[in-house]
Amino acid sequence: MNPVSPIRKIFQGVATRQDMFRLFDRHKQRPNRFEGDAAELYAGEWFEIGQAQCDYMLDLLPPLWIRGEMFAMREFLTGSLTSVFFTLNIDGRIRHFHGYCDLSDRSSPERMRSSIIKRESRPMKAMSREERLEHIWSSTHDNYRGYAGERWPERDRGKRMVLLYGGKVGTFLKLLDDLSDAEIAAKLPVQLRSLPDAIAA
Structure with missing residues (x-):
């Protein structure tokens, strides 16, 4: 059984287009980059993006799947790990997010969605x-x-x-x-x- 990586916010605020592409591969300097599986490094990471970035990624390639307020990228980062994009209504505001989900676990996107909503619904801004x-x-x-x-x-x-x-x-x-x-x-x-x-x- 695969270990479950913690779901975690990795960037505060709304990432610009430039930020988004940097965050997609923020572990690229890791030692032995081309050896082994990097899924554990990336799985569970998420951050907020703007609507324009979300729309761009949706139009880039036909998605692997669309389920209501989320869609998955067809291209996998590694193994069964891919980008999932979320459009969520949080406290009356439509917001957009990117997260890395391991699709070998079919519940991974829904857990990510729930974690984002829980984290972003805090009454006061705070950071651990x-x-x-x-x-x-x-x-x-x-x-x-x-x-x-x-x-x-x-x-x-x-x-x-x-x-x-x-x-x-x-x-x-x-x-x-x-x-x-x-x-x-x-x-x-x-x-x-x-x-x-x-x-x-």
């Missing part, structure tokens, strides 16, 4: 620590992020890292998961820094 870290990874340029290599302790190799500015110390690399609250705040856009913490995404 995990969402903050995912947004930092998603919005950091490829030149300023990467994966720990041979210079790092063996236990850390392959983990995600980002470039930080340390004042007099200059720039340095740090594991994404080890960022302090102050470092996270410094890496987030100004409008996201003051959002309250969410216990769970």
Whole structure:
């Protein structure tokens, strides 16, 4: 049985067309990119897009299927993992989303849909620590992020890292998961820094 990847929001706000294409393959720098199956990296990731982006993707190729307010792309990213696009009415507003669903599990798109609605129906905007870290990874340029290599302790190799500015110390690399609250705040856009913490995404 395949492990279930957690459903998670990876970008705060509405992704532009340029953002969308970057987010489609935000793990492209991973070590050994062309070896093994990357499904676990991508499965469960989702983010919001605009109507124009959703319409563009619908017109790009005939969809694999359309089910009410969602459609699946015919081209698979890897194995049974593909893009599913959602048009959802949340609190009286029509919004559009992209998510990676593993279609070997027929309930995957519906679970994704339910998770998006639950997450986006919160009465107050909030971000969990995990969402903050995912947004930092998603919005950091490829030149300023990467994966720990041979210079790092063996236990850390392959983990995600980002470039930080340390004042007099200059720039340095740090594991994404080890960022302090102050470092996270410094890496987030100004409008996201003051959002309250969410216990769970």
